[in-house]
Amino acid sequence: STGAEVTFKVDASEIDFSVFTTRVDTLFGVSYVVLAPENSLVDILTKDEYKEAVEAYKDIAKKQTDIERQSITREKTGVFTGSYAINPINNRKVPIWIADYVLNTYGTGAVMAVPAHDDRDYAFAKKFGLSIERVILGGENLPFTEYGSLVNSEEFSGLTTKDAKVAMVKKLASANLGREKINYRLRDWLVSRQRYWGSPIPIVYCEKCGEVAVKEENLPVTLPYDVEFSPDGKSPLARSEEFMHTTCPKCGGKATREADTLDTFVCSSWYYLRYVDSKNSEKAFDPELINKMLPVDKYVGGPEHACMHLLYARFVTKALRDMGYLNFDEPFLSLTHQGLILGPDGLKMSKSKGNTIAPDEYIKQFGSDVFRMYLMFGFGYTEGGAWNDDGIKSIAKFVDRVERALDSSREKITNSSKGKTTIDKEEKELIYSKHFAIKGVSEDAEILQFNTSIARLMEFTNALSKYNTADIVNTEVLKETIIDFLKLLAPFAPHFAEEQWSLLGLSYSIFNEKWPTFNPSALIKDEVEIAIQVNGKIKSRIYVASDSTEEIIKTSALETDDIITAINGKTILKVIVIKGRLVNIVVK
Structure with a gap:
């Protein structure tokens, strides 16, 4: 990132720090500054009356992953240190807070907060x-958050962001x-972890x-089962005598294995390749099969994934491409961030707020398909x-209506002797609607x-x-219609659609059927209402x-009995x- 490094002095102190x-250009809008909980200045700047709260907050922050801390949708938390910094552009005192959305590993571990022009700062300030x-x-x-012209910025008011x-x-x-500064996000990736579950x-x-290095023919190294899990900070693998003691691949002498395992991100950086070839016991994946089916068309995940997991997955994909295993450049062609279901009060669900929704209760009352459809429709x-x-x-009532319509349709199809063929x-x-x-x-x-689907x-x-309100129907058209109806319904209400499919006497399963296609000519109406x-x-x-023509439509409207009565004497x-839609007759 290209930007600037700005030095803030601490009020009534010789200490300063940079952000x-x-x-x-938004420096005049700084209303507070934030330190990462791990920043070495936190202990120095925290006043005595705030130390207990700050220490408690630091303990909580230690238990959060960087992904959790950087989540855009996560509720902002923080505590005041009791100290103030001096804004160098206008000498204004601003409070110093600590908050876990600031990472000590990026930049200086301190940020200036401009709530009016930054989403996270705004949420925190509110x-x-x-x-x-x-x-x-x-x-x-x-x-x-866009660029513009400055206001409330003394001699800089009126300048563009760039100037x-x-x-x-x-x-x-x-x-x-x-001073001007370029900040590089690229860091060494520390991949060792003192945990059991990992490669x-x-x-x-x-x-x-x-x-x-272990010889390629001896890979993968498998996890031992004779391990003990003790809270001493050491890797559980270090307690397995059988695992730790081995022979050197080079000289054949006594050797000791590495006890750490790889970071979970190493594994999650290529899992999508294994999904396609999960039963392969000879190698990680078959490149021929992978290159036929991948890359992934759609990835759904929170925005916090973009700066870690997805980045690592791209690194691994491009490395495997360069090594000749893959014939594509990107692992995922499209990324969509899903929305967040809030509590009934419009706030993020939280046990402390008492606004959580337990799916099991609703599924027990309405069924899983109704619950699923509400999430998709609501x-x-x-x-x-x-x-x-x-x-x-409302969705439960809709599914009931669908069931009644399908019951009625099956009854008419069963009594096909009373049907018509025209x-x-x-x-x-009906064909148009389908x-x-x-x-x-x-x-x-x-x-x-x-x-909208x-x-x-x-x-x-x-x-x-x-x-279905008609006394006589074309049962062939009706059956074709409800077959396509169920295919359209199946992704939204899978269990219900499968059940209705079987009631029609059709072969298992509806999910083995081809998705219906529309006929453009069927969307051209002979008549319109x-x-x-x-x-x-x-x-x-x-x-x-x-x-x-408009003239024919106008004449037909004026000659309608109901309209003749409605405009009589006017x-x-x-x-x-x-x-194609309406006629409005203005009278007095």
Whole structure:
């Protein structure tokens, strides 16, 4: 990252510390600074009355992984040290906090916080009641994180972000309080761990030969079972005599194995390759098979994965590509961040808040398919939202409606002797609804818009129920329709769809069937329904040929009995025709 290093002095002290920022133009908006819990200054700067809270917070932070600490969706936490820093650009005192979203391994382990122009700082400031001051123009709502023109920034007000960065660094440098800097995120990857579950590191230690790699034909090194788990900080493998004592691959003399195992990220950096070839006992994977099926089309995960796991997976993929094992460059072609289901109060679920939702209770009451469909219908997949009991009840009612429509359909199909074979207006409407649903569900599901996919299924259900009200139906068309309906429903309500599939007497399983495809010509209607309004209120509906001119539609509307009655004795001011949809007759 290209930015600036800015020095903050500690109030009433000789101590100072530096922060790295890519947005030095927002320096006038700093309302607090944050140290990583591991920062060596924390113990020095914490006032006596805050030490207990700070120590407790540091203990909690130790138990969090870097991924957990950097999660964008995780609720922000932190504690005040009791000390203040001096903003070097305006000599303003700002409080010094510690928070686990700051990592000691990146930059200086300290950050300046500008709540008005940073998402994490904004969330933190809102929670702890800290000052939020706009210093960049743009956008109605805060935080505004884009570039713009400066305000509330003394002599720098009016400058663009680009110009302000240069001018501010120049002023800071003249006072020896700042400088331009490039901060590199690339670090050595410490991959050894003192834990049992992990890949043993294939290195042995020989007094004569030193460190020696295990021969390839002896890989993989397998984990021993005679281990003890004691809280002494040593690797559990070190307690296995059989595992630790071996022979040197080079000289054949006595040697000791490496007791540490590899970091879990090493394993998770290539698991997707193993999924395709999981039963292969000869090698990690068969390149020919892998190159046929991969890369992965869609990866779903939180944004915190982007800077660690996904990065490591890319490293490994590119290394294997360079070694000739893979013929693709990227492991995952597309990444989607899923939304978060909040508690009924709109807040993140937490036991301490008492707003958690227990799935088991709802599944017991409504069934797993209803629970699944509510999660898909009630929330945008990438946005999430607040849980609502009324929502899951509505989905339960919808599934009941589907069941009634399918029961009615099967009954009519069973009594096929009373059916017809012609394709009339009613059949055309049903066929249109089917192909419209296939198109909508297919296209929306492809882009993970499951809520609108289910909305199309609801429309399809209405069309099916309407068709079943007829005394005589075309049973062949009806059966073809419900077969495609169940195929569309199956990904959303798999158990229910499988059950209904078997009730139709069809072969197991619905999930072995091909996904239905729509016929574009079936989406061209011979007739369309036109709503007729008088002064904006619907008074009647008519069917006209889909290629009817506006004049024909207007004439047909005015000649309808209901409309003749509705406008009797009134003066027609104008007739508005929206082709294919409605006619609005304005009278007085």
